[in-house]
Amino acid sequence: MTHWTMMAGVVLLALPRMAAAQDSITDPPSAGPRIQAGLSVATDERRRGLSWSGGRAVVAGEASATIGAVTGAARVTSLRGSARADGADAVADLSLTGGIDAGGVRIEAGGVAHLFGGAGRRMDYGELSLAARYAFGPAQFDAGIDYAPDQAAIGGDNAYLHAGTSAGIPGTPWTVLGSVGRSIGGGSPDPRVDRLRPGGAYSDWRVGVEHIRGPLVLGLTYAGTDLSDDRLPSRFADRANSGDRLTASARVSF
Known part of the structure; x- marks a missing residue:
């Protein structure tokens, strides 16, 4: 049995328990699913400081359904021949997340599968996540780890360790946000690392x-x-699009 199978099993076993615990506190037994969807455009698909779209503009569509404390979501994003994903034209992120509230802190655990379409070889991979969130007035704080x-x-x-915050400016439609992260892990001679x-x-x-x-x-x-320019990673690194970048985006939900 692989590490992925074992950890995925733990998460899947935990989600129903989390949902049951949350339902007993907040949601009536007859509560139906809450469904949300959205469309967005951005000048770059940037994740963890790295471009997934080769610095090109993208469009994305997403949908989610929440039942009790468990949320399933799907997001499909155009990548337009991503060097980081061996020429993939699109990626679908499929996730399942469950959460409970404990003393004012929201604890969430889940998993996500990243599925790439149009890549030169199989580039799909999965991650597990654990995060804690806390709200204080208009400010929200979060910290967690995503592990592939x-x-x-x-x-x-x-492993990706991260922490962030966001805060709405009272009386205005503006929100400010910020985050930091650190990517670590073990690798092999495979250039896809x-x-x-x-x-x-x-x-x-x-x-x-x-x-x-x-x-x-x-x-x-x-x-x-x-990242510094003196490193000589493989073509999968797409170093030309791994530096500082200003990104604009627009999203509409319905």
Whole structure:
């Protein structure tokens, strides 16, 4: 049995228990699913300080359904021949997350599968996540870890530790946000290890603002990493699109 199978089993066993615990506190037995959807555009698909779309603009569609404390979600994003994903034209992120409230802190656990379409070889991989969230007035704080067990598509395993905050400015439609993260893990000679860690472990950060008016959210984010140009990673690293970048986005929900 692989590490991925064991950890996925733990998460899947835990989610129903989390949902039952939350339902007994907040949701009536007859409560139906809460469904949300959205469409977005952005000047770059940037994750953990790295571009997944080769610095090109993207469009994305997403949908989620929540039953009790468990949420299933799907997001499909255009990648337009991503170097980081061996020429993939799109990625679908399929996730399942469950949460409970404990003393004012929201604890969430789940998993996500990243499925790539149009890649030159199989680039799909999965991650497990654990996070804690806390709200204080208009501010929200979160910290957590996303862990991808050893998989050929990423040349080893990968752990991403992160912390962030966001706060709405009272009396205005503006929200400010910021986060920091650190990517670490073990690798092999497979060059695909550079997909998530170009040249080795690295740190990333981002700051931004959002303008929220009803279902429309306009965003502007500046993200960067501590990656240096003296590293010589493989073509999967897409180093030309791994530096500091200003990204604009727009999203409408319905």
